[in-house]
Amino acid sequence: MFGQGSLVSSFLAAVLAFTILIPQAAAFWRLPCLNKLLVERNDPIVSPGAVAGHLHTIMGGNGFNFTMDYQNSRASTCSSCTVKQDLSNYWIPNVFYRAKNGSFFPVEQIGGATIYYLQRADTPEEKLKAFPPGFRMVAGDPWLRNNTSVSGRTDAFTYVCLDYSGRSNQYTEFPNRNCPSGLRVQIFFPSCWNGKDLDSPDHKSHMAYPTGINFGKCPPTHPVKFISIFYEIIFNTNAFKDQWYDNKQPFVLSNGDPTGYSLHGDFINGWDIDVLQKAIDTCNSASGVVEECSVFKFFDQNQSQDCMVPPRVEEQTTGWLEKLPGCNPIQPGPERAIKYTNCGAQEKIGAPKKYYTDVSTKNWEYVGCVMDNLTSRTFPEREDFNDLTVEKCIDYCVSKGFEWAGMEYGRECYCGKSAPPQDRMGYSRCTTPCAGNDNQYCGAAQRLSTYKAKGPNSNTFGTPK
Numbered sequence: 001m002f003g004q005g006s007l008v009s010s011f012l013a014a015v016l017a018f019t020i021l022i023p024q025a026a027a028f029w030r031l032p033c034l035n036k037l038l039v040e041r042n043d044p045i046v047s048p049g050a051v052a053g054h055l056h057t058i059m060g061g062n063g064f065n066f067t068m069d070y071q072n073s074r075a076s077t078c079s080s081c082t083v084k085q086d087l088s089n090y091w092i093p094n095v096f097y098r099a100k101n102g103s104f105f106p107v108e109q110i111g112g113a114t115i116y117y118l119q120r121a122d123t124p125e126e127k128l129k130a131f132p133p134g135f136r137m138v139a140g141d142p143w144l145r146n147n148t149s150v151s152g153r154t155d156a157f158t159y160v161c162l163d164y165s166g167r168s169n170q171y172t173e174f175p176n177r178n179c180p181s182g183l184r185v186q187i188f189f190p191s192c193w194n195g196k197d198l199d200s201p202d203h204k205s206h207m208a209y210p211t212g213i214n215f216g217k218c219p220p221t222h223p224v225k226f227i228s229i230f231y232e233i234i235f236n237t238n239a240f241k242d243q244w245y246d247n248k249q250p251f252v253l254s255n256g257d258p259t260g261y262s263l264h265g266d267f268i269n270g271w272d273i274d275v276l277q278k279a280i281d282t283c284n285s286a287s288g289v290v291e292e293c294s295v296f297k298f299f300d301q302n303q304s305q306d307c308m309v310p311p312r313v314e315e316q317t318t319g320w321l322e323k324l325p326g327c328n329p330i331q332p333g334p335e336r337a338i339k340y341t342n343c344g345a346q347e348k349i350g351a352p353k354k355y356y357t358d359v360s361t362k363n364w365e366y367v368g369c370v371m372d373n374l375t376s377r378t379f380p381e382r383e384d385f386n387d388l389t390v391e392k393c394i395d396y397c398v399s400k401g402f403e404w405a406g407m408e409y410g411r412e413c414y415c416g417k418s419a420p421p422q423d424r425m426g427y428s429r430c431t432t433p434c435a436g437n438d439n440q441y442c443g444a445a446q447r448l449s450t451y452k453a454k455g456p457n458s459n460t461f462g463t464p465k
């Protein structure tokens with residue numbers, strides 16, 4: 001039924017043009033991932049227990065870790081993707097701008113990601129399966145640097161140069177033109193399983209593409225058809241539109257690929273299997289609207305937006321970088337890229353980065369990241385400081401006789417007499433540096449880094465014993 005033309009473009013046509021009569025087999029849902037969970041050299045599939053070779057943008061459940069199994073996924077307490085019964089992780093390499101002087105700057109990822117779950121049964125009798133517990137896979141080849149047409153590659157790994165006021169074209173490599181509405185990275189995963197292995201040494205050969213890549217028959221070696229997954233992630237390359245040079249596109253993937261051919265993606269199953277199977281069997285909406293699938297429950301949007309894992313690899317990944325994190329010199333190909341090691345990159349997994357300050361000498365303690373509300377403030381007293389630090393806000397609150405202090409949006413200090421309402425607690429994206437100290441964190445927009453006096457012995461009431 002999707003038998004002619006480019007598969008991904010027929011898929012795009014089905015999504016974008018609502019004029020087509022969509023067959024039953026075109027049922028799908030779009031899983032929104034509202035934010036990234038983590039940006040780190042972390043890849044529990046390819047480099048378990050170690051610092052990964054290159055930087056990734058990771059979405060999904062906060063059970064994500066350097067080493068992890070299905071139980072860890074299921075123990076997630078939030079996910080940056082909104083369906084509550086899905087605690088999977090989804091990740092891809094990052095995109096960087098490379099300046100003429102050889103320095104790099106991360107390209108902002110717009111929003112999170114959209115993960116398409118597509119019911120692409122080959123015949124009405126074919127029953128699609130949910131991924132089993134412990135299942136994981138990789139799609140794509142990080143070492144590829146040319147347009148080799150290995151099975152389905154050019155259809156499965158694509159870039160769409162977005163132009164919301166013009167025409168959006170699709171490419172197999174980084175397009176050599178500016179994309180006014182951003183660059184959309186797209187990965188179609190294989191959907192045919194060998195029926196026994198949850199993973200394989202290359203993390204790929206337990207899976208295969210069906211004949212049509214994103215539809216069709218599975219090969220006899222891989223007879224079990226799963227639901228298909230497809231990632232869409234948008235990078236704001238347009239922010240660099242005035243900084244092109246030498247007549248060629250200036251973007252690279254985090255593994256040092258300036259061509260884009262090495263685009264790859266990873267998936268670790270964290271679904272409640274019964275729920276996924278039920279959704280596959282019963283959610284046959286062709287609109288893609290995830291809320292139309294009645295078996296799904298959803299995280300509060302703010303909880304998904306805030307869901308994060310603190311990084312544990314101590315290296316710079318933001319701002320101007322002299323080289324890409326890890327050992328990733330630019331390798332333009334066309335020959336296969338070589339693996340470099342021992343370049344002095346950080347290889348240690350350290351303690352989780354702390355987004356709070358130890359204020360025990362003041363006999364205060366960090367409570368957590370709390371949601372604020374512009375029309376109904378969490379704490380009544382407010383004072384702004386252009387040189388705000390955590391200590392400065394606490395001292396201010398102490399001087400006014402308060403036991404609670406919250407720092408918001410870098411320079412706002414709030415004080416209160418009592419604990420914030422329970423439904424405002426439990427957030428985590430308090431990651432804005434304090435105006436007066438880059439190494440401390442003072443909340444974020446409508447988020448309060450919240451501290452409290454440690455009871456009656458605190459400075460508020462006198463000298464601690």
Ligand SMILES: *[C@@H]1O[C@H](CO)[C@@H](O)[C@H](O)[C@H]1NC(C)=O
Pocket residue numbers: 062063064065066072309
């Ligand atoms: C990740 O693993 C470490 C130990 O290897 C553990 O201490 C930590 O709690 C784990 N993180 C999560 C989010 O499960």
Ligand SMILES: *[C@@H]1O[C@H](CO)[C@@H](O)[C@H](O)[C@H]1NC(C)=O
Pocket residue numbers: 099100101102103320322
């Ligand atoms: C490289 O160029 C960019 C601007 O294009 C600049 O911001 C950056 O500081 C430069 N890096 C070095 C190491 O000179």
Ligand SMILES: *[C@@H]1O[C@H](CO)[C@@H](O)[C@H](O)[C@H]1NC(C)=O
Pocket residue numbers: 147149154172173
């Ligand atoms: C790469 O190969 C695909 C499929 O053969 C083709 O459509 C595409 O135009 C090629 N890209 C380039 C830049 O030659």
Ligand SMILES: *[C@@H]1O[C@H](CO)[C@@H](O)[C@H](O)[C@H]1NC(C)=O
Pocket residue numbers: 300301302445446
């Ligand atoms: C989430 O927070 C935003 C502001 O940060 C607010 O506008 C929105 O209403 C909140 N939603 C919920 C469900 O709390």
Ligand SMILES: *[C@@H]1O[C@H](CO)[C@@H](O)[C@H](O)[C@H]1NC(C)=O
Pocket residue numbers: 143144145146147148334335336337
């Ligand atoms: C293209 O890439 C393939 C796979 O990495 C490699 O085997 C081949 O040698 C490359 N072609 C050229 C011309 O380098």
Ligand SMILES: *[C@@H]1O[C@H](CO)[C@@H](O)[C@H](O)[C@H]1NC(C)=O
Pocket residue numbers: 373374375376
């Ligand atoms: C903020 O507070 C107002 C007034 O209490 C309330 O109507 C609104 O829903 C609140 N917004 C959020 C995001 O909680």
